[in-house]
Amino acid sequence: MRLLSVLLLLWSVGASAHTHLTASVPANNAMLMKAPETLSLSYSAEVILLSVEVTDSNGNNVSFGFKPVTTAASQFSWPLPVLKPETYVVDWTIVGKDGHKVQKQYSFMVH
Template sequence: MSFKAKLLNILALTCALLSAQVSAHVHLSKTFPVAESESVTPPEKLKLGFSAEVKVIKLKLTESSGNTVDFGFKPALQSAKSVEWSLPMLSSGNYQVDWTVLGNDGHKMSGNYAFVVKHGHEHHASH
């Protein structure tokens, strides 16, 4: 085999290994409240589901005013594919969830999503 053929084989193998590592990263697969949803009932829980086991190391729920909602989050000691927390009564408004997780492969991943709460009685009061 020529030097050029060996080099091409090594490059092909390297690309295959790198793409396998990239595709192995964990992603957020389920949320509750559902991402970009609007609800007339305030959610009682915040739930996140991932494509593989992770440790949730940072989690923040923020109101559109910029205030952070305290719901007792503590970084996870154990890995899990699905996690949930009880929420206090949320007021009407826009909310953003910011999360950071640590995969079992040591990679840190983060993201965010938003949802809206519109209490039912507020909608009827405007009529």
């Protein structure tokens, strides 16, 4: 039992050390009365941003000029086209300095 406790503690420390999204515009689960003009992602440390996709509720990609980045940074921003009222999903994939690939998503709604 003691070994299991030590292993769980080590795992939780390692898991929390991975780079994560600290802020986004639009924010996760935001309900906006006006379409956002930009998409901004901020991370807890410098990352290599492999991909970012914005899709509408039908799964259609929203083109906004994303290109993979080869230099590390902690903040990224792009202008968005005019978004019509509906729900959008932002999928992003990064590689942190620790070498771990992280893929997550969040959503927001334009009324």
